[in-house]
Amino acid sequence: MQALEGEGVPKLKPEELESRRREIVDAARECFLRSGFHQTTTDEICRTASITPGGLYHYFASKEEIISAVIQQSSRDVADRMREMTEEPHDARSAFREAGLLFMQAIHGPDVDNVTRLDVEIFAEALKNPKLAEISREAWGLRRDRLESLIRRGMKEGIYDAESVNPKGLASLLMAVMIGLRIGKLLMKEEFDLDGAVDSLFQLQTGRLVVNIPDAELPSVAMQAPRA
Numbered sequence: 401m402q403a404l405e406g407e408g409v410p411k412l413k414p415e416e417l418e419s420r421r422r423e424i425v426d427a428a429r430e431c432f433l434r435s436g437f438h439q440t441t442t443d444e445i446c447r448t449a450s451i452t453p454g455g456l457y458h459y460f461a462s463k464e465e466i467i468s469a470v471i472q473q474s475s476r477d478v479a480d481r482m483r484e485m486t487e488e489p490h491d492a493r494s495a496f497r498e499a500g501l502l503f504m505q506a507i508h509g510p511d512v513d514n515v516t517r518l519d520v521e522i523f524a525e526a527l528k529n530p531k532l533a534e535i536s537r538e539a540w541g542l543r544r545d546r547l548e549s550l551i552r553r554g555m556k557e558g559i560y561d562a563e564s565v566n567p568k569g570l571a572s573l574l575m576a577v578m579i580g581l582r583i584g585k586l587l588m589k590e591e592f593d594l595d596g597a598v599d600s601l602f603q604l605q606t607g608r609l610v611v612n613i614p615d616a617e618l619p620s621v622a623m624q625a626p627r628a
Contacts, residue, residue: 417459420459421469422473424445424449424451424456424460425466425473426473427445427449428440428445428449428467428470429470430448431444431445432467432470432518433514433518436517437467437521437525438521442463442466464529467525467532468532471522471532471535472535475538475539475540475542476542478543479542479543479545479546482499482502482543482547483546485499485501485502486498486499486546486550486553487549492550492554492556492557492559493559495550495553495554496550496559499547507585507598512582512585513585515582516583517586519579519582520586523536543575544568544571545571547571547574547575548568548571551565551567551570551571552567555567574605577601581594581597581601584597
């Protein structure tokens with residue numbers, strides 16, 4: 401374990417400052433996942449990050465700044481992984497397979513319930529904290545943008561019908577479904593058929609889940625929704 405940093409933080413190069421800041425953010429996220437946002441104290445973060453309170457406040461002025469940094473960093477990490485997995489494959493079909501694999505790894509990950517608990521706690525806090533709400537919207541917006549980019553790539557390569565698909569709307573729907581799946585798993589535990597729900601989602605996404613409703617029409621609000 402590295403020595404604790406005191407209030408007299410040594411002069412560091414910009415890249416060293418950024419590296420140390422990232423270490424603190426990672427330590428804070430570990431604490432939030434373990435104890436929750438409200439229950440985590442700055443002392444707990446300091447112990448995990450091997451830094452004194454004075455050293456911590458050299459990087460962050462408040463606990464709110466720390467949680468904001470955790471939200472932003474987590475979002476960038478997910479967006480970066482999505483970009484790598486959706487842009488590097490040679491064709492859109494391979495990109496969709498990579499994105500599906502990323503989603504399955506996340507939904508079945510060992511920390512998924514703790515991550516969901518933290519997300520729900522942040523959602524609740526954002527309802528009464530405008531600054532945190534804005535940061536949270538931007539963070540989830542990055543995820544939606546990556547999904548939308550993948551969908552647009554699919555439209556160009558003929559996977560989606562460019563005349564009928566609203567890429568931003570579909571990306572928003574898929575993101576909402578992914579959030580809902582995690583919350584359902586957390587709340588209902590073994591009563592929630594996660595694998596069945598995921599399978600149904602992919603059947604729906606690939607057009608294999610067919611519903612025959614004679615004379616069915618889209619809701620008027622969907623009919624009028626502009627396509628980006």
